[in-house]
Amino acid sequence: MDPPVHPPGSSWAPPAARAAVAGHGSARGGLVLLLLFSACTREIPILLYHEVGCGTRDARDVPAAEFDQELGWLAGAGYTFVPPEVVEHPERAPDKAIALTFDDGAACLYTRAFPALLRRRVPFALFLPTGWIGADAAHRTRQKLEDGEEVDTLVWPEVAAMVKSGLARVGAHGREHVYLRKLGAAALANEVGGSRDDVLARTGGVADLFAYPFGAFDGRVAGAARAAGYRAAFAVGAGLGGTFAYRRRSVHRGADEAALMKLVGPAWILPWLNHD
Ligand SMILES: [Zn+2]
Numbered sequence: 327m328d329p330p331v332h333p334p335g336s337s338w339a340p341p342a343a344r345a346a347v348a349g350h351g352s353a354r355g356g357l358v359l360l361l362l363f364s365a366c367t368r369e370i371p372i373l374l375y376h377e378v379g380c381g382t383r384d385a386r387d388v389p390a391a392e393f394d395q396e397l398g399w400l401a402g403a404g405y406t407f408v409p410p411e412v413v414e415h416p417e418r419a420p421d422k423a424i425a426l427t428f429d430d431g432a433a434c435l436y437t438r439a440f441p442a443l444l445r446r447r448v449p450f451a452l453f454l455p456t457g458w459i460g461a462d463a464a465h466r467t468r469q470k471l472e473d474g475e476e477v478d479t480l481v482w483p484e485v486a487a488m489v490k491s492g493l494a495r496v497g498a499h500g501r502e503h504v505y506l507r508k509l510g511a512a513a514l515a516n517e518v519g520g521s522r523d524d525v526l527a528r529t530g531g532v533a534d535l536f537a538y539p540f541g542a543f544d545g546r547v548a549g550a551a552r553a554a555g556y557r558a559a560f561a562v563g564a565g566l567g568g569t570f571a572y573r574r575r576s577v578h579r580g581a582d583e584a585a586l587m588k589l590v591g592p593a594w595i596l597p598w599l600n601h602d
Contacts, residue, residue: 370413371590372425374562374574377477379438384471388579390438397446399583400424400590409495410451410535413572414558424590426450427560427574429499429537430469431459431485433478440488449493452485453537453560456524457501459485482528489529497535497560498525505540506547514547519554535560543571 379390388396400407406420413425426443428435431454443450460466460481467479488494498521500506506514518536525533534557538547541562548570551559559570567573575589 369567369573369592370408370416370419370423370425372410372413372427372560372572372574373590374560374576375426375428375439376430377432377434377471378428380432380434380471380477382471382473382475382477384473384475385578386472386576387434387477388577390434390442392579392581393439394442396577396581396586397442397448399586401446403587405590407446407448407450409449410497410560411495411558414569427453427497427537429453430455430503431480431499432469433466433480433484436480436484436488440491440494443493444491447493449495451495451497451535452480452488453497453499453535454480454485454521454525455499455501455503455539456521456528458503459524459528486529489531495535496525496529496531496533497537498522498533498556499537500539503539505542506538506550507542507544514550515554518547518550518556522554522556534558537561541574 375386375388375393377384377387378393380387403422405422405424408419408423408425410425410427412419412423416423426448428439428450431452435452458467458469458479460479462481462483466481468476469479470476485494485496489496498518500517501521501524502517504517506517509517522533522536534555536551536554536556536559538559538561543559543561548559551570557569558572560572560574562574562576577586577589581589
């Protein structure tokens with residue numbers, strides 16, 4: 327069983343906000359301001375990678391040595407890697423927390439990214455288009471990258487090996503990686519709920535995280551994710567954020583240390599967006 331999202335009887339409020347509520351501010355305006363400041367919470371940066379070391383020229387294919395160096399830069403800057411589900415509770419996370427996610431399930435994630443993640447004991451989430459993931463090496467599929475090059479896709483035994491390490495959490499990313507906003511009700515349910523069924527059937531574990539293909543969603547798509555039983559869903563880039571629209575920051579090849587630090591730099595959100 328998964329722990330409940332909120333412990334029974336708990337209500338989310340940072341300690342500072344609780345103290346402010348308990349106190350007797352003489353200046354009402356000051357108290358309101360203090361409450362507002364206290365209510366704001368740090369957003370845990372979530373990085374989005376696609377391929378790592380697949381050997382293509384695609385901008386999203388980060389060379390393996392570069393990826394390892396990026397993990398080193400983040401650790402050197404004092405970041406603690408946290409499992410992606412921790413983003414739901416930034417108040418429980420260490421001071422400089424960061425989460426890593428990998429979309430689309432290229433096979434190089436197992437051969438090139440996973441060894442570095444394993445060596446450094448970095449937790450991560452894999453968001454898989456489950457219709458692309460073959461049963462075994464004999465049923466391996468190929469996928470086309472944005473620049474038109476093709477790479478191998480993961481197969482379930484490789485996914486299982488990463489899960490077994492205790493570092494990987496498998497999330498769904500639809501079955502066929504299509505624009506969900508364009509789908510009718512049945513096709514939408516098949517992509518969103520069906521990919522959850524696939525992850526559950528193949529990993530035997532939890533399947534409570536979803537990532538929208540292309541980061542594209544609207545209220546109806548987010549509602550379908552909620553209805554399918556996911557606990558949270560991940561988008562890309564800007565937006566309000568929130569439990570079904572976590573923002574992720576996409577890492578492209580060639581980022582130097584300064585660019586990476588800028589990418590993971592602080593952002594602030596109102597906590598209720600992530601707590602509903
Ligand atoms: Zn994708």
